[in-house]
Amino acid sequence: MSIPADDRVQVRFSGVGGQGIVLMGRLLGKAAALYDNKEAVATQSYGPEARGGASRSDVVISSQPIDFPFVTEVDVLVAFFQEAYQRHRGRLARGGLMIVESDLVKPEHDGTEICPVPATRMAEDLGRKVVANVVMLGYLVGRTGVVSRESLEEAIRTTVKAKVVPLDLEAVEAGIQLARTHQQQKADEAAAP
Amino acid sequence: MSIPVEANISLVDKHPADDLLRADRFPHILCPGCGIGTVIHTYVRAIMESGVDPDRHVCVSGIGCSGRAAGYVNVDSYHATHGRALPFALGIALHKPDLVVTVISGDGDLTAIGGNHFIHAARRNINLNVICINNFNYGMTGGQTGPTSPKGARSPTAPDGNQDHPFILPHLAHAIGASFVSRWTVLHVRQFQEAVLRMMEKDGFCFTEVLAPCPTSFGRPNNFAQGLHEMEMYRDRCHIENGVSRMSDLQIDIMDPDWPIIVGNFVDVERGSYGEHA
């Protein structure tokens, strides 16, 4: 019997309490496990660590059964706060993607590819700061394709209160648009002499 | 079987309370002069007069001499662990609210090891009737000091006399929110039975303290060597004062021959029993 090629993707959301970090993990995991025909495990930090303000949630996604439920190294790190960035950046895998809230995190120039997303400002432009986490999810999905946009939207529809859904879907759209812009820039840079 | 004794006197086949006692468990384990038998009989009479089918009465006890009460009454009866009669009874009462659940247990069981359950069952106003038999000591284990033992009372664990302050049980029950609070003695069987009946018909957490002699364990080292001595003391020193204004006046010092013992129905209020709004 052979072990199938591992397509395990490990995502970490990090920030402070109140930023919707845990919900991001739940939504991404749900999108993968229920609507994308994948396996997914979501875990989160508990305890004094969480009480102190720090918040973290992890999602492992794979087409194969996930035995070990925790992230071993981070393929995509979403940092919503400077301290979170500092704390978790060392876990990012080589070639991994670092997505930061660009108004709250000042990343270091260490060669890692940084995706700056002013999610809070974008959310404010949409009318409510609290959807910053969904903007970020939209960006993540637009940038990585780890789950389909439709699955993310379905996860939102089946999780949040009905009256919040339209705004959340706008937030997804905003995030995906920014991801497209970034990808276009990247393609242009690559094409440039 | 009926045995004619004299022309105009005959013994009856059956005592009216027979159906509600587990006669197949007699003789009971209680000592001569003990007050617990009177409490059991009073409870049984109250069931008979309650107008509620005995099948809907449930008796729960904890551990100790008083905890044996459940074993002698012929209704669904449960002898729980020490101190846990109240939460056990709570489970029955909340799952089947149509049952009339009465907890008969001792002062040590209900207010020492079970004290936490006592205060919270009352706080929640769980629909339970609690008969707390206060005999001022741990009778079953040989008369050790308990939470109601008078100051100065001698016991195997207080050879020089008890140094602790005793609970004033009705005062405590009132403070924690009981809907009905009374105190009687096993001498006051009529009034006690009326109090038990009132508890049975009333919703919410109802509490009656009943003073009972324990000549074997408490009485002997404390000048009540026979049950009768303590009953005489009740007769001489009890004052009936229903609706007493100051609950702190209910302090008992049975060691002091001049100290009056106030008995009566003290509290009867509506608080809305637990889960009423569900």
Next chain:
Amino acid sequence: MVKLHAARPPPTPRLLSGARFMQGDHACAEGALAAGLDFFAGYPITPSTEVAERLSDRLPAVGGRFVQMEDELGSIAAIIGASAAGARSLTATSGPGFSLMMENIGLAAMMELPIVVVNVQRASPSTGLPTMVGQSDILQARWGSHGDYGVIAYCPDSPQECFDLTFEAFNAADRYRVPVFVLMDEVVGHMAERVVIPEPGILSIRVRKGPRQPPGKEPFLSYAPDDDLVPPIAHAGEGYKVHMTGLTHDERGYPITDAGVHHKLVTRLVDKVRKHADQILMTEEFMLDDADTVLLAIGCTSRSARHAVRMARAQGRHWGLLRPKTVWPFPSDRVRELAASGRVRQFVVPEISLGQLRREVERLTRMPVINITHAGGAMPTPEQILEAVES
């Protein structure tokens, strides 16, 4: 169109059929609801609190009763009382609360009142690491209350199994009239995964065996067992005038001070589980057919073990996994059989305990048992398991 009535939320069903993304604690609560849970009493304690929180909302909505008690002593007494009145009853706790419940575990065993106790294990002893994983309540679950008695304990390895095995726990409790534990751990309790809840009519709820005589004249013998060692049960309010006590009792339920009666009674309490072990036992075997190295693991640790098996197999090594879903009764016969097969060279026991599970394996075989332990707060990783076996 005129609205005649204020909009009301639709009634929630007892069975939330369909696929959901759910943490183990919530799945456990749903498993209990699916099993017909009537009564929950509990006291908040990490990491089991989410079981209570979910039931505080869900259980009253389907007509059940949720009570937050003053402590764990009261919680367990209340669910035993509710069981006496016919309720399918549950409490959920973690190590410190589980310790407080031990006395009344014995009462439930002695009164033969079915209860289910969920213990989401955390790093112990004492207060330990409240938010972090442990698996060291295994032996306490079996032996924690004083005296001899039988219990059943399930160890789910995923949110799906938290649902499945909690459901199973209620049927087992009612079938054998013993305390049944769902020994989860913080990892499976808090991780979220897909949980598929069956459509109505798929799961079958076992009905307690009741008296075969009408209430009335003939005294009902509450503790006269059938051939399966389990007596029929009559509940409070059914008219049978039962008496139940933690004291040694005769078949009528009356206290009796007699060594012979005691011996017979307690032997039956133990035999109810022991003699039905083959019907109660649940195990998973993964790549075990040709294995020369057998990993034995429970709960979250078995997920590391399963991955270690996959990694070893990828390297051409013959590893397999035996996973007890019921840690009590323990799959002793299967372990003995594997040990005697001539094929198996060694057992490997990874666990979040300093050897409680190893002890069970060691007493069944004279083979080498490699124990990969952590005292709590972290679980052995697949790599650690591979390394430990290699060294």
